[in-house]
Amino acid sequence: MNTRSGSTARSADNASPESLTPRHWLYFSLITLVLLSDGMDVTIVAHVFPTLIKSWGVSVGGGIAFVVAVGFLAMGLGAVVAGGMADRWGRKTVLIGSVVVFGGATALGGTSGDFTAFAGWRILACLGMGAAMASGNALLADLIPERRRAALIATAYAGVGLGTTLGAVLAGALIPTSGWRLLLVVAGLIPLAVIAVLAAVVPESPAFLLAKRRVDGAASTDGRGAEAFDPGLRVRPSLAGSAVSVRTVLSRPLAPKTLLLWLFGFFSLGTQLLIAQYMPTLLQLPKPGLDTVQSSTIVGVYGLASVVGGVVLGAILARLSRFLIIGIVLGLAAVMSIVVYLLPDPGFGSLLVVLGIAGFILPSAFGPTRSVLAAMAYPASMRGAGIGVAEFGGRLGAAAGGVAGGTLIAAGMGLSGLFLVLLLPIGVLLGSLTGLRAQSRRTPVSEQAEVGPTGPAPAEGTPERAAAMD
Template sequence: MSVTHQVDVQQLIDSGRFSRYQFLIAFLCFVIIAIDGFDTAIIGFIAPSLRTEWHLLPQQLAPLLSAGLVGLAFGSFLAGPLGDRIGRKTILVLSVLFFGIWSLASAYTDSLFTLTLFRFLTGLGLGGAMPNAITLTSEYSPQRSKSTVVTIMFCGFTLGSGLGGALAAHMIPAYGWRSMLLLGGYVPVACAVLFYFLLPESVRFLVLRRPGSRQIEATLRHIAPQAKLAGAGFFIPEPPAAVRRSPVAQLFATPLAFGTLALWAAFFMSLLIVYLLTNWLPTLFKEAGFPIAKAALVSAMYQVGGTVGAIVLGRLMDRFNPYRVLAVAYLSAIAFIAIISFNYTDLVILNLAVAGVGFCVSGSQIGANALAAAFYPTSNRVTGVSWALGVGRCGAILGSMMGGALLGAGLGFSTIILLLAIPALLASIAIFAMFKRYPRPATDAASATGGGAASMPVSH
């Protein structure tokens, strides 16, 4: 059938209401991120029981605890180019299946070296799932609510981590630490099959890479059943020449290169703070003289603040310039950091300040995921998101190690907390620099790449 008219796929998604089908896609990605969060956090929950059963010293646990983070970083770097070449759905499903299989394998090992290796391999899958889930959600969300949908979807990570803690409290005493790894293996393996049948491939990806695919019209009919799609050709407002270039090379091409480096700086600094506080906040409060129960309660406020911050900042990013929103949020974190450092004896103020740091830093990091997904064009969107996350994971590894190093150096609670103002300031500067370089809000980076609408007809 000959092409009778052209349909802009992104305009079609933007102009309609958020359909049940789009909600299903976002929900399935939410579930994937929740499973990702559960499997990422497992090792921390089983570590005390593992140490007791295998008679391990604390320093012997360190490689095991960091192996997953290293795997996450490598997985992010590998998954991006694959997602942009092969497809978001394909790599997403394979990543979930991959980390589920290695979690199952971890449950049956009796060797610390083998368990460490398997945690690294699990991390590879975890690192591959996250950026593809972010990208798929972003590409099916209307521009007017893109940041909100992506940030709410990513809150699944916190839910999965928290659920892991609740289940660990009941399962480990009753069934042993291996039961957590088994649960973290069987659930993703089973869900990978479900995701294969329920998740669609990104229509933007299909238009760019497989313009003759019948899936394009079939998927768009689920989103906009009233649209006139019969005999249509489909296009996205991006230059098709980008398909012939390496997704990695595009990261450093003009004018994306500046934004790439700025995003990397923000992700690195942000995740350094997030993981230092997540891993060391209870210990820091205990060193400052707080009872363990109160230290744990205050630390939980950080996660609460991060979840609320993600939702609020996501909404603000959709209403105002997203660069300004994130730059101000990171800058505001400095005030809360100072309050914690200088006034940590007042429990009420401390709880509010810790929640404020979570709101501004952890919430901004989730918002930065949405910003990265909007900044890069379809041809290298997964690569852009995943490589930013990969660089961020390097910051996470450094943050995890810094807590112990700073405590070992004899620095006090106030000094260690106050030092976090430096990476928060640098993250704010990086995002503000993007605002100065790209004054227009990130809108799928069609403007960032300098390309106009490219007609990519589909024959019927």
């Protein structure tokens, strides 16, 4: 038994620092399931809205838009707070607490006696959801080798699309037969089951553990402490910098990069969740006039196509520049927005095909891109805070998109008109991406870089290596 364990440990020690082991794939899978729960929750609530409008007389431009907007603000607050907390108390600890909050609040939302109670539970769930997204991405980035990081973060985000599909299937099956209350209970119990398994299997960030041991005076300077904790992971000693606050990522010379990431997050997630939140309502408007089953089918296909798109995006990001690929995907998103706008007399069949193709492109352009850019922009010692700031921008954008979407629909804008409006945020995203590319050349931060209160120290390694990572 001891011989076998020693052999396994030596095999892990001899593995390439950039290679993926079965442990990496296990961690990746469980964190992806957390993201799946996020996508499922958003989609399920979007399918609940039409029922609340009919049952409680809630208006789209008033009550629904309020819940969507405040919910996204709560997600942003949860993300930025959780990002800083994850750098201080650990990514895994914060992730577990976040999922317990959003899963429990979603389930309890099914007990709501009126719209006020529903709104309260929904806002609490959104607070935990935003925190889970930020801490989950930070933990995944810390557990994955540097060169595989962008690809696996993008691929993990495909879980959000799979959650969209699962949410649509559950909504189509449970709302007509059992009602929206049971749907919310099921939607809340699923992430609670996932986090129970994750808590038992996934380790804490090795970078965080090294930082904590160094602060406690118990860390080994050669990084062997982390290897003893998990032989399948490689962490350089310089990864174990002190935990930093959000203020650090806003200090020079990182401030321009952080602000551009905030802007990118604002328009990317805002645009993505605008579509996700209002697509069932748009499809059930008098034009095109689809029923619940038809709209759920289209949303499910849209989500399933986004899973394929996310996996393809991850595979490409493993080989080519993230800036080039994200720019191309944003361009394709603009093309699909125009196609949906020009679609004549849309019916169920044509919408199923066109929105299925749009689902392959749009969620990949708006969903994982901000997380990929943020995770690669900061070293491990400040990754939680950096991702939290980008998520905060995204959730603020989603709040603005929620208000704008509800207002536009209430004013009479339908599906085609709303897709034409998407050209505006796509243009801003392309401009932000160009600025981020310029910043990455000006202030490269390698995985080895130490970060102090005034910003990162000069990156180690050759300029060619920094350019390759860009």
